Amino acid sequence: MSTSAPKRPNILFIMSDDHASHAISAYGSRINETPNIDRISEGGMRFDNCFCTNSICTPSRAAILTGQYNHINGVKTLGDSFDGRQTTFPKLLQQDGYQTAIVGKWHLGHGGNADPTGFDYWSILPDQGDYHNPVMIEMGVSQKFDGYVTDIITDKSLDWLKNRDKNRPFMLMCHHKAPHRHWEPDEKHMHLYEDIDIPEPETFYDDYATRSQAAVNAKMRIEDLHELDTKGAPPAGLTPEQEKKWKYQRYIKDYLRCIASVDDNVGRLLDYLDEEDEANDTIVIYTSDQGFFLGDHGWFDKRFMYEESLRMPFLIRYPRAIEAGTVSDTMILNVDFAPTFLDYAGHPIPETMQGHSIREVLGGAAPADWRTSMYYRYWMHLDGCHEVYSHYGIRTQQYKLIYYYAQALGTTDSRDESKPPEWEMFDLAKDPYELNNVYSLPEYEQTVKALTREMEQLMSDVGDEPLH
Ligand SMILES: [Ca+2]
Numbered sequence: 001m002s003t004s005a006p007k008r009p010n011i012l013f014i015m016s017d018d019h020a021s022h023a024i025s026a027y028g029s030r031i032n033e034t035p036n037i038d039r040i041s042e043g044g045m046r047f048d049n050c051f052c053t054n055s056i057c058t059p060s061r062a063a064i065l066t067g068q069y070n071h072i073n074g075v076k077t078l079g080d081s082f083d084g085r086q087t088t089f090p091k092l093l094q095q096d097g098y099q100t101a102i103v104g105k106w107h108l109g110h111g112g113n114a115d116p117t118g119f120d121y122w123s124i125l126p127d128q129g130d131y132h133n134p135v136m137i138e139m140g141v142s143q144k145f146d147g148y149v150t151d152i153i154t155d156k157s158l159d160w161l162k163n164r165d166k167n168r169p170f171m172l173m174c175h176h177k178a179p180h181r182h183w184e185p186d187e188k189h190m191h192l193y194e195d196i197d198i199p200e201p202e203t204f205y206d207d208y209a210t211r212s213q214a215a216v217n218a219k220m221r222i223e224d225l226h227e228l229d230t231k232g233a234p235p236a237g238l239t240p241e242q243e244k245k246w247k248y249q250r251y252i253k254d255y256l257r258c259i260a261s262v263d264d265n266v267g268r269l270l271d272y273l274d275e276e277d278e279a280n281d282t283i284v285i286y287t288s289d290q291g292f293f294l295g296d297h298g299w300f301d302k303r304f305m306y307e308e309s310l311r312m313p314f315l316i317r318y319p320r321a322i323e324a325g326t327v328s329d330t331m332i333l334n335v336d337f338a339p340t341f342l343d344y345a346g347h348p349i350p351e352t353m354q355g356h357s358i359r360e361v362l363g364g365a366a367p368a369d370w371r372t373s374m375y376y377r378y379w380m381h382l383d384g385c386h387e388v389y390s391h392y393g394i395r396t397q398q399y400k401l402i403y404y405y406a407q408a409l410g411t412t413d414s415r416d417e418s419k420p421p422e423w424e425m426f427d428l429a430k431d432p433y434e435l436n437n438v439y440s441l442p443e444y445e446q447t448v449k450a451l452t453r454e455m456e457q458l459m460s461d462v463g464d465e466p467l468h
Pocket of ligand 1: 056057290
């Protein structure tokens with residue numbers, strides 16, 4: 001046995017876009033199978049409480065790169081470009097001799113300071129990119145590629161891996177566009193699920209009784225899916241309920257078909273690590289930039305602090321340090337990823353990063369002072385598309401408190417005094433589907449007060465401010 005210091009691990013960071021954990025069989029999906037993604041959890045650890053700090057694409061990606069909340073890294077909304085001059089974990093790994101690359105979805109702007117920094121190689125989709133025959137911007141040069149985007153991203157990832165310097169560790173971000181709207185499957189999976197009905201979720205007929213106007217008025221109901229989403233108009237003569245059911249089947253089947261391709265391609269990367277005998281020395285992660293509503297609460301999309309949108313899948317394998325087949329309910333956040341990577345690479349974690357390394361959690365036990373609650377904030381008030389209200393909130397192990405503060409239009413940090421703010425609170429132990437808002441019930445009065453204080457403390461800890 002070698003007595004030399006252990007090698008610094010490779011990092012293979014696979015992330016998809018809008019893939020909810022309840023569409024992964026390792027998480028007990030009722031609607032699909034993901035055998036290759038499951039290989040990561042079978043060989044490592046599954047996290048059941050990994051949450052994003054703002055459930056929307058671009059901001060979550062900025063939080064992941066910087067280890068900071070969005071009011072610090074400057075990317076609060078989809079419209080904000082990322083300033084690549086900031087400290088990011090790829091930059092620090094590159095300085096330490098890691099070979100670094102990103103292939104696929106970037107979605108943090110491009111050109112000028114928004115181009116990826118800290119990567120030896122980058123090949124990204126412009127903005128959302130296309131599913132079929134996508135253009136990719138490779139080290140600043142745009143080129144169109146024939147084929148299906150999930151295959152192409154994997155091909156390019158494998159090409160880069162095969163041509164790397166095998167004497168130095170690598171950090172590769174393989175970031176898929178799929179299964180983002182408009183859910184366009186490839187030929188191979190086009191007919192999957194054709195002859196079956198996908199089960200509807202428990203909360204498919206949520207009537208939003210007891211809840212905020214924010215929930216009532218959100219435009220992300222299954223009924224709001226349009227023809228581009230459902231790849232055609234519903235048949236004539238359906239009742240409203242029949243039409244909702246029809247739209248759900250069209251939506252969810254294409255969503256799951258896109259995931260089937262992601263799963264196949266995850267398998268290709270894992271096979272490569274096995275063939276190269278690199279699996280033991282490589283940290284492999286599968287996650288998504290946030291969760292997604294799969295008909296839950298009658299919705300598609302994300303943004304809300306409700307569980308299906310807040311929760312990120314997070315599966316991690318590293319045979320040298322993580323026991324195979326383990327599950328953790330420790331609360332981890334997207335801002336923890338960057339410090340974790342740096343920790344494993346032996347790089348000091350900058351004071352400016354707000355997340356915490358999960359290395360001890362992966363070793364089997366969370367530190368005694370590990371967080372038991374988390375702070376969340378969504379800024380895209382009435383975006384003209386999904387019309388979700390801005391909100392912030394706290395989630396503890398048992399409760400969730402959400403404050404829809406009636407943001408003034410055209411601002412990101414002030415209230416419209418003419419509009420009433422709204423509160424929601426859920427007792428997750430009694431109401432895991434978040435159907436019953438208990439904020440105004442007398443028996444929860446003391447809990448509401450305590451949660452409000454704790455939320456304001458968390459806000460203050462991360463450098464954000466309450467809006468009264
Ligand atoms: Ca996303």
